[in-house]
Amino acid sequence: MVVKEIFNSSFATYYEKVINRLSSPLYVNRWRRALVRGALTFCKDPKVAVDCCSGAGNVGALFLKERPDCKLINCDISKRLLQMAKESFGKRAYYIRSDNRFFPLKGKSLDLLFSSFCVRNSPQIELTVREAKRCLRGKGVWAILDFFKVKEKSLCTLTNETLFKSFMGLNKLVSKENKRAIEYLFESIERFMTVAEFKELLEKEGFEVAEVKNFMGGIASTVIAIKREV
Numbered sequence: 179m180v181v182k183e184i185f186n187s188s189f190a191t192y193y194e195k196v197i198n199r200l201s202s203p204l205y206v207n208r209w210r211r212a213l214v215r216g217a218l219t220f221c222k223d224p225k226v227a228v229d230c231c232s233g234a235g236n237v238g239a240l241f242l243k244e245r246p247d248c249k250l251i252n253c254d255i256s257k258r259l260l261q262m263a264k265e266s267f268g269k270r271a272y273y274i275r276s277d278n279r280f281f282p283l284k285g286k287s288l289d290l291l292f293s294s295f296c297v298r299n300s301p302q303i304e305l306t307v308r309e310a311k312r313c314l315r316g317k318g319v320w321a322i323l324d325f326f327k328v329k330e331k332s333l334c335t336l337t338n339e340t341l342f343k344s345f346m347g348l349n350k351l352v353s354k355e356n357k358r359a360i361e362y363l364f365e366s367i368e369r370f371m372t373v374a375e376f377k378e379l380l381e382k383e384g385f386e387v388a389e390v391k392n393f394m395g396g397i398a399s400t401v402i403a404i405k406r407e408v
């Protein structure tokens with residue numbers, strides 16, 4: 179099952195209505211708020227922002243509280259999740275069904291780009307990084323949140339990893355039809371880059387990394403990158 183199928187299947191609804199609803203107040207919204215705060219530290223007055231892999235708009239909702247006048251475009255590959263975003267924002271935002279490797283957006287048209295649990299899902303991470311660079315203008319900011327791979331695990335990492343795996347394991351038992359999609363999540367983390375490897379890629383592709391924050395022993399991290407002007 180490829181990621182596109184996963185998020186266009188019934189898993190999308192299960193993710194949003196169960197996994198996300200339980201995990202957001204516990205810890206994920208803290209990471210998302212740090213992402214929005216970090217982005218706005220380096221891009222104080224964005225006029226156009228894209229939430230790439232927006233899903234139902236969890237980052238956009240926090241962002242619009244801070245900058246209600248900014249034009250927000252939600253991009254996602256999942257019709258179901260974009261529909262949920264539409265139900266929540268209505269005319270306060272825009273919606274484009276698109277792949278994170280090919281944005282149907284003009285070059286140099288964005289001030290700010292959010293990618294929350296997004297880059298890891300790209301079948302070609304380098305293309306996603308290049309698309310981000312193409313679409314940002316000036317010293318545009320790219321704010322990324324993800325589960326990066328952790329090579330050296332502290333006691334804190336191992337404890338949090340066990341808690342996270344138990345939570346997801348429980349979801350596999352409760353929702354047997356989504357077992358494969360949940361297993362994909364763990365596989366994708368193991369296949370993904372470490373934060374240090376991702377930083378190296380960003381720097382090679384024309385970004386300066388301005389801030390990295392690790393949460394729960396590095397289970398999740400935010401990375402704020404600024405497009406380097408040539």
Ligand SMILES: C[S@@+](CC[C@H](N)C(=O)[O-])C[C@H]1O[C@@H](n2cnc3c(N)ncnc32)[C@H](O)[C@@H]1O
Nearest residue numbers: 185231232233236254255256277278294295299
């Ligand atoms: C775990 S959800 C995260 C949603 C949201 N950013 C959040 O923080 O709740 C991952 C999202 O990435 C989207 N996605 C996965 N692969 C994608 C791709 N190649 N291009 C665009 N969106 C993708 C999925 O449809 C899903 O909405």
